[in-house]
Amino acid sequence: MKTLKVKELQSQSEIREAFPIIRQLRTHLDEDTYLELVIDAQKNDSYKMFALYDNKKMVAVTGFKPMITLYYGRFVWVCDLVTDHQLRSKGYGEKLLTFVHKWAREKKYESVALSSGLQRTDAHHFYEDRMDYDKVSYVFKTSIND
Structure with a gap:
């Protein structure tokens, strides 16, 4: 029987355990x-x-943070979401992102937002087609280091 469990990572050892998966992103x-x-x-x-x-x-x-901006109001920003590359297309990303939605709803946030690299077209299909996200903006970045 399949046993799925979501757990918050707080200790250094738990955070280190996630590095091989995060490193893929x-x-x-x-x-x-x-x-x-x-x-x-x-x-x-x-x-x-x-x-x-x-x-x-x-x-x-996944890594995310609750935020408040004038554009989105009270929302959760998903900073990182990655499934181990050997285990993709098994519903794990959907399960974890659904958990983020539930977490946000329980804490009275109004929406969940994220950005995705331009080259990540498979991820874009996942967000738009499977998770019902709308493409609402472009994200721009510049370096301020000399």
């Missing part, structure tokens, strides 16, 4: 930088990290 990060960023974001930016386990094996990870 955030390829620019080494483990120490990743750990430092997650701990800093949890402490200073209300960042939440959850993992989906199937029979005690971590299969997908």
